[in-house]
Amino acid sequence: MQSKPIALTILDIISVIVLGVATYLALVFAPTEAVMGQVQRVFYFHVGTAWVGLLGFVLAAISGIAYLVTKDMKWDRFEVAAVEVSTMFFFITIVLGSIWARPAWNTWWTWDPRLTTAAVTELIYVAYFMLRAGIEDPEKRARFGAVYTLLGGLSAPITFMVIRLFRTIHPVVIGNQSAEAQGGFSMTPDMRTAFFFALFAFTVIFIDLLWHRIRLGGLQEKVEQLKLNVSM
Amino acid sequence: MNHPAPSLLKATFAIVRKDLAAEFRSRELLSAMLVFSMLVILIFNFALELDVKVRQSVTAGVLWTTFAFAGTLGLNRSMAVEKDRGCMDGLLLAPVDRSAIFFGKAISNLAFMLIVEAIVIPLYAMLYNEVRIFQVEFLGVLLLGSIGYIAVGTLLSAMSVQTRTRDVLLPILLFPVAVPVLLASVKASGGIIAGADFAEILTPLNLLIVYDIIFIAVAFMVFDFVVEE
Numbered sequence: 001m002q003s004k005p006i007a008l009t010i011l012d013i014i015s016v017i018v019l020g021v022a023t024y025l026a027l028v029f030a031p032t033e034a035v036m037g038q039v040q041r042v043f044y045f046h047v048g049t050a051w052v053g054l055l056g057f058v059l060a061a062i063s064g065i066a067y068l069v070t071k072d073m074k075w076d077r078f079e080v081a082a083v084e085v086s087t088m089f090f091f092i093t094i095v096l097g098s099i100w101a102r103p104a105w106n107t108w109w110t111w112d113p114r115l116t117t118a119a120v121t122e123l124i125y126v127a128y129f130m131l132r133a134g135i136e137d138p139e140k141r142a143r144f145g146a147v148y149t150l151l152g153g154l155s156a157p158i159t160f161m162v163i164r165l166f167r168t169i170h171p172v173v174i175g176n177q178s179a180e181a182q183g184g185f186s187m188t189p190d191m192r193t194a195f196f197f198a199l200f201a202f203t204v205i206f207i208d209l210l211w212h213r214i215r216l217g218g219l220q221e222k223v224e225q226l227k228l229n230v231s232m
Numbered sequence: 233m234n235h236p237a238p239s240l241l242k243a244t245f246a247i248v249r250k251d252l253a254a255e256f257r258s259r260e261l262l263s264a265m266l267v268f269s270m271l272v273i274l275i276f277n278f279a280l281e282l283d284v285k286v287r288q289s290v291t292a293g294v295l296w297t298t299f300a301f302a303g304t305l306g307l308n309r310s311m312a313v314e315k316d317r318g319c320m321d322g323l324l325l326a327p328v329d330r331s332a333i334f335f336g337k338a339i340s341n342l343a344f345m346l347i348v349e350a351i352v353i354p355l356y357a358m359l360y361n362e363v364r365i366f367q368v369e370f371l372g373v374l375l376l377g378s379i380g381y382i383a384v385g386t387l388l389s390a391m392s393v394q395t396r397t398r399d400v401l402l403p404i405l406l407f408p409v410a411v412p413v414l415l416a417s418v419k420a421s422g423g424i425i426a427g428a429d430f431a432e433i434l435t436p437l438n439l440l441i442v443y444d445i446i447f448i449a450v451a452f453m454v455f456d457f458v459v460e461e
Contacts, residue, residue, distance in 0.1 A: 068457055123408040130404055134395030144391050147454045151384065151409050154446060158412040162439050165419055 008211055015208040022048070022201035025194035033191075042100040044194050048202035050093040050118075055206065056086025057121065061153030064146035073221070076142035079149060080132075081213035085206060087125045094118055113163040120159050124152040138221075240335075243328035247336025251310070252343065261309045265302045265348045272298045273356060287360055292422035295356065295365075296377070296414055299349060303381055304403045306344045307389040310337065315393045324459060334455040338386040345378050362425075370424045373437065377417030380444040381410055387451040390458045416440045 026044035033040035060082040067075035097115070098108045109115065128148050135141040187195060238246070255261055276294045280286055314320040314337075323333050353374075357365055364370075385406050392401040407414075420436040 068454070120408050120411050127404045127408055130397070130401060131391070131395065134397040134401055136396070140394070143457050143460075144394075147387075147391065147457055148405065150450065150454065151387075151447075154450060155409045155412060158439065158443055158446075159415070162412045162415045162419070162436065165435055 004215075008208075008215070011204070011208045011211065015205045018197075018201035018204050022194075022198045025197050030191050030194035031188055036104055039100055039103050042096050044198040045202075046093055046096040046100065047195065048198035049089045049096065051199055052202045052206035053086045053090035053093055055203075056082040056089065056210070057125070057149075057153060057156070060086065060149045064149040064153075067142055067146040068150075073138070073142060076138075076145065077214050077217035077221075078210075079142075079145060080217060081210050083125050083128055083149065084213055085209045087122065087129075089202070089206065090118065090122055090125075094122065111163075113160055116163045117156060117160040121152070121156045124148075124156065128152065138224075238328060240329055240332050243326075243332035244335045244339065247323070247333060248340045248343070251336070251340035254313075255340075255344065261306055262344060262347060264309065265306045265344065266351060268305055269298050269302045269348055269352045270355070272301055273352070273359075282360060287362060288426070289422070291356075291360070291362055291365065291425055292418045295353070296418050296421070298352065299345065299378070300381065300407070300410070300414060302348055303345050303378075303385060304406060306348070307341055307382070307385045307406075308393075308399050308402050310341055310344070311386075311389040311393040312398070320459070330456045330459060331452050333459065334386065334390075334452060337390075338382055338451075341386050342378060342382045345382055346375070349374060349378065364425050364427075367424055369430070369433070370421055373417055373420045373424065373433075373440070376437070376440045376444060377413055377421075380413040380440065380447055383444065383448045383451050384409055384413075387455060387458060390455070412443050413440065416443065 022044070026041050030041065030044070032038060060079050063075045063079040063082065066072075067079060094115075097118075101110070102108050128145065131148055132141050132145050135144060273294065276282065276297075280290060280294070282290070282294070314323065324330075353365055357363055385402075388405045388409070389402055392398055392405055395401055416436040416439045420433045420440065423433040423436070
């Protein structure tokens with residue numbers, strides 16, 4: 001039985017520290033936005049969690065392809081870990097977005113391209129877990145999971161493009177803003193600091209959780225192996 | 233003795249012919265899809281109160297929802313028949329390329345869906361006096377949308393039929409991935425009914441074509457992984 005690696009323990013500690021610093025920067029250090037007030041502070045964590053959410057889905061699709069090519073179970077463990085962690089972060093993104101949208105747009109939810117794509121993506125990955133739950137054979141589960149993440153990863157960008165045909169009110173803080181967007185603003189240097197630190201912090205936390213989940217997957221496999229040995 | 237393997241085209245059409253022959257003998261799949269479609273439209277009639285004004289804006293949505301639901305029914309059945317009677321193993325043992333099985337199943341599924349559409353569309357037109365759906369562009373969108381939906385649906389039904397929750401799982405797997413097809417089709421066909429310029433429906437139409445090409449290619453490439461034992 002391998003014990004928890006030292007590097008992982010160190011990463012745990014760093015994750016807690018950066019989360020604390022990011023919270024301080026977002027809630028205290030960054031100046032209050034002039035028009036929206038305090039609620040704008042949601043923005044830092046909203047974008048941070050969305051970034052790692054998307055990162056995980058891209059990683060999942062890539063590891064899905066890697067599994068289909070190599071048939072190595074370690075890619076399957078990586079894929080499950082990435083999808084599971086990202087699904088959670090993406091859910092946090094949607095909840096935080098709703099909290100912000102209520103005062104800024106005067107509604108919890110609207111069928112805007114980003115919001116709709118987020119909801120559909122989240123549903124794709126919920127379906128992914130239901131698919132895996134219905135298959136007993138680990139090898140088949142890995143194969144079907146890989147195929148489905150691949151389909152999901154291809155379909156999500158097209159969903160985004162299709163829904164963009166309908167108009168959008170989601171603000172784009174970095175890059176070009178659509179004329180109909182509501183709740184946009186430009187960042188001051190201090191806001192930028194808080195923003196980029198939040199991105200960094202969530203990337204660290206993401207890697208930490210991903211590592212834990214991959215390790216857990218390995219241990220699960222070992223337990224199943226041992227159970228088989230005992231029953232035989 | 234060593235028989236040369238039949239060509240991909242020949243093998244594909246052999247499977248299509250088998251499916252169509254079996255279906256035209258039993259008619260269980262088509263009749264289920266048709267009756268189900270009519271029931272969905274009936275329910276929509278009362279749920280949405282399809283009067284003249286509402287119909288203007290929701291015809292495309294009602295038709296696409298109906299076809300999507302009826303489509304999952306057909307996809308499920310067509311794959312379950314192969315699995316239950318052990319025909320899938322027979323097909324896999326046949327000395328043909330696996331992609332012939334995918335294309336064969338996809339083409340016969342598409343044929344079933346188009347037959348249902350060919351009956352439901354005139355019925356809808358008659359019931360609601362909606363003749364604007366008989367336009368070449370509208371029927372073209374219907375064909376493109378059905379192709380994309382069936383391509384990804386055939387692949388996913390081959391997966392879901394091998395799971396414990398089989399029938400329940402197909403729509404859950406299929407709908408989120410097929411959202412782009414359904415949205416683009418509704419957008420394009422809704423525009424055609426409303427008499428929009430061709431330039432306006434060009435974007436959803438292009439996206440529909442892009443989706444069709446990508447997903448036919450991907451489904452064709454990964455089908456091997458789904459059926460291997």
